[in-house]
Amino acid sequence: MQELIVILVDGLVFSSYLFMVAVGLTVIFGVMKILNVTHGSFYAFGAYMSATLIGAYYSTDWPEFGGFLAIFAAALVVGVFFGIVLERGLLRFLYHRDEHIIVLATFAMFLVLEDVLLIIWGTDPYFAFEPMTLLGSVDIVEMTFDVYSLTLICLAVVVGLGLWLGLTKTKWGKLLLAVIFDREVSQAMGINVTVVFTVTFVIGAIMGALGGAYIAPTISVNPGIGVEVIVLAFAVVVIGGMGSIPGAMIGALLVGISRAAAVHKFPEIELFVIYAIMAVVLSIRPEGLFAPAQARKI
Numbered sequence: 001m002q003e004l005i006v007i008l009v010d011g012l013v014f015s016s017y018l019f020m021v022a023v024g025l026t027v028i029f030g031v032m033k034i035l036n037v038t039h040g041s042f043y044a045f046g047a048y049m050s051a052t053l054i055g056a057y058y059s060t061d062w063p064e065f066g067g068f069l070a071i072f073a074a075a076l077v078v079g080v081f082f083g084i085v086l087e088r089g090l091l092r093f094l095y096h097r098d099e100h101i102i103v104l105a106t107f108a109m110f111l112v113l114e115d116v117l118l119i120i121w122g123t124d125p126y127f128a129f130e131p132m133t134l135l136g137s138v139d140i141v142e143m144t145f146d147v148y149s150l151t152l153i154c155l156a157v158v159v160g161l162g163l164w165l166g167l168t169k170t171k172w173g174k175l176l177l178a179v180i181f182d183r184e185v186s187q188a189m190g191i192n193v194t195v196v197f198t199v200t201f202v203i204g205a206i207m208g209a210l211g212g213a214y215i216a217p218t219i220s221v222n223p224g225i226g227v228e229v230i231v232l233a234f235a236v237v238v239i240g241g242m243g244s245i246p247g248a249m250i251g252a253l254l255v256g257i258s259r260a261a262a263v264h265k266f267p268e269i270e271l272f273v274i275y276a277i278m279a280v281v282l283s284i285r286p287e288g289l290f291a292p293a294q295a296r297k298i
Contacts (some may be wrong), residue, residue: 015256017155022236024207030243040230041113046209049074050216054128075213087201112229125222241288
């Protein structure tokens, strides 16, 4: 029972981390039909910016818990800046091009941003452990877990509920659904599709940056973290269904808990498990578990 609870807690923490990144990716695809490879760069810049701001904050005599604001400030700054710059400066010229061209363009920008990251922060790792140590640890079934990692589960729940309510219960959400259903008709009916696209991309970028910013205190922030996370995020989104927020949640849970079980029981197949789940799901449902229904134009 003790081992089962440990696997479950570790799996939920890792699932929450994956969901935070993958949900931004799936929101962008759901509205704009763009496979955004630069999402990995949003995550990496969010982590580096968070580590930098946390380090700067705790070098002062300001209140200790104020350092948590640096995490959200980093995600907001990175998401808004890169979201606007990339959507207005690159993607708006490619909306009517083939999907493969858009993927290649975002992949090229991902490579450029990886070099920009190295120019700004260099190759040395950054550590921002203060928020994690500040919250301490808690004992669950005679096992010690750090409280900060458990708060990631709560944050993922809040983000997921917020996005779901925003899409289904607000006027802006109805506009998004209209654009998803038919972009041309929505524009003809007076919806400013340009603004919808820009805001959607910025929201997705903030989600990706928030995943990196919030996880920064628990890891060594170093070059290459964006490559690792984008592969896992794509796996989660593909399993759950491109464009589905509930699908991203279920996909993250499947991958996270399965990976945690493999780490504790069969560590040699840790990576294999993730892609095995993806292969099984796609063999049964090629569009993912919760892929939104495709509208048929007549």
